Amino acid sequence: MTTTSAHAYAIAGAVLDPEVPVLTIADLGILRGVNVDDDGALTVTITPTYSGCPAMDAIRADVTTALAAAGFDRVKVRTVLSPAWTTDWMSSEGKAKLRAYGIAPPERRSAGPVALPLSVRCPQCGSLGSREVSRFGSTACKSLWVCTTCAEPFDHFKAL
Amino acid sequence: MIAALPDPTDDLPPLATYALRLGDDALVLAHRLGEWIANAPQIEEDIALGNIGLDLLGQARSLLSYAGEVEGAGRTEDDLAYLRDERQFRNVQLVEIANGDFAVTIARQLAFSTYQHGLYEALSDSTDELLAGVAAKAVKEVDYHRDHATQWALRLGDGTEESHRRMQAGVETVWPYVAELFQSDPLEQELARMGVGVDTATLKPAWDSRLEAVLAEATLSVPVAAWTAHGGRQGIHTEALGYLLAEMQHLHRSHPGASW
Numbered sequence: 001m002t003t004t005s006a007h008a009y010a011i012a013g014a015v016l017d018p019e020v021p022v023l024t025i026a027d028l029g030i031l032r033g034v035n036v037d038d039d040g041a042l043t044v045t046i047t048p049t050y051s052g053c054p055a056m057d058a059i060r061a062d063v064t065t066a067l068a069a070a071g072f073d074r075v076k077v078r079t080v081l082s083p084a085w086t087t088d089w090m091s092s093e094g095k096a097k098l099r100a101y102g103i104a105p106p107e108r109r110s111a112g113p114v115a116l117p118l119s120v121r122c123p124q125c126g127s128l129g130s131r132e133v134s135r136f137g138s139t140a141c142k143s144l145w146v147c148t149t150c151a152e153p154f155d156h157f158k159a160l
Numbered sequence: 161m162i163a164a165l166p167d168p169t170d171d172l173p174p175l176a177t178y179a180l181r182l183g184d185d186a187l188v189l190a191h192r193l194g195e196w197i198a199n200a201p202q203i204e205e206d207i208a209l210g211n212i213g214l215d216l217l218g219q220a221r222s223l224l225s226y227a228g229e230v231e232g233a234g235r236t237e238d239d240l241a242y243l244r245d246e247r248q249f250r251n252v253q254l255v256e257i258a259n260g261d262f263a264v265t266i267a268r269q270l271a272f273s274t275y276q277h278g279l280y281e282a283l284s285d286s287t288d289e290l291l292a293g294v295a296a297k298a299v300k301e302v303d304y305h306r307d308h309a310t311q312w313a314l315r316l317g318d319g320t321e322e323s324h325r326r327m328q329a330g331v332e333t334v335w336p337y338v339a340e341l342f343q344s345d346p347l348e349q350e351l352a353r354m355g356v357g358v359d360t361a362t363l364k365p366a367w368d369s370r371l372e373a374v375l376a377e378a379t380l381s382v383p384v385a386a387w388t389a390h391g392g393r394q395g396i397h398t399e400a401l402g403y404l405l406a407e408m409q410h411l412h413r414s415h416p417g418a419s420w
Contacts, residue, residue, distance in 0.1 A: 048218070050214070050218060051297055052217045053218065082292070083296075084296045133204065136210075139211075160301075
């Protein structure tokens, strides 16, 4: 990575996710790379969490704006689907930020024919006594849970 | 076989037609599921069906963009979604039928997501990079869709007398539309031979055993279809699609290029 692309990567990577604004797109693992093209223009590569993620347009615009503010005025943002994003791309720092924000971070998804629903730790009180209210929550990437110990509802970032 | 009127969609390269078929399935079902928003039996279901629709819409956008790119005539995803008439849509009829009551929608979700899961799983190995990428991404989303439909089918089927009756009626409503999912044609078979597409006929045994297991656990019986729908892939549709498109397309056709 050249100095310029590393610098541009740091700027693009610091853009916040519009739906979970404590996470940067680098924390989320959806920033795949920043390239300096032969003509000096930048190509930023991002990937969606879910195919229909409505935040992609906002992220694209925010990346362009952030880079323009740092003096990069020729920026192309490219979206790729492969390799598919999974919650394993999220950094451990990102998971800690999620928990502090009140969203239970994703755990590794169990594979195999019988997916045993595992308990999710309440991000408010730390109890493992929780129950899923709905598999689909406020955004495509989250499910809705309630803690049976402290009775608080909370979002869980679904393992994908 | 019903003879279709000639239309420009007939002249697309096979790969573009194939992408259009998969994209239209996802687009039309996304629209149907969107109709549940603010109408579902509980607020969590508004959100669930809306989210499932959103996943499908994302898949449709990639697939329609690709169909336009392969066609090479400069048509965008919007041109294909908003400016084709019903005879140019290549979706199966299952995805266009009216939502019915919640049990009909759940039966359709169970049938379609189980099919689409098998399809995307196989398509993840496509030699076509774009199709493989879309499928590998989407199969994990559809896994959640299938689980959602399965949970509801079990809960309604093995619930009260009334929920059982309606879930059984839901399954019977969608059953005639199932055969079409697995009716492969020469175009699909040729693409499958090339390693690009999937011969959907090969997906049928796994679909059958899964559906039989879910229905049995839900105390529902497997219906026997008295007739079967076909023709969607050739542009033959039920009356329902025209109304759906009228709603989906009217804004774009009244205000071409509108965005917000």
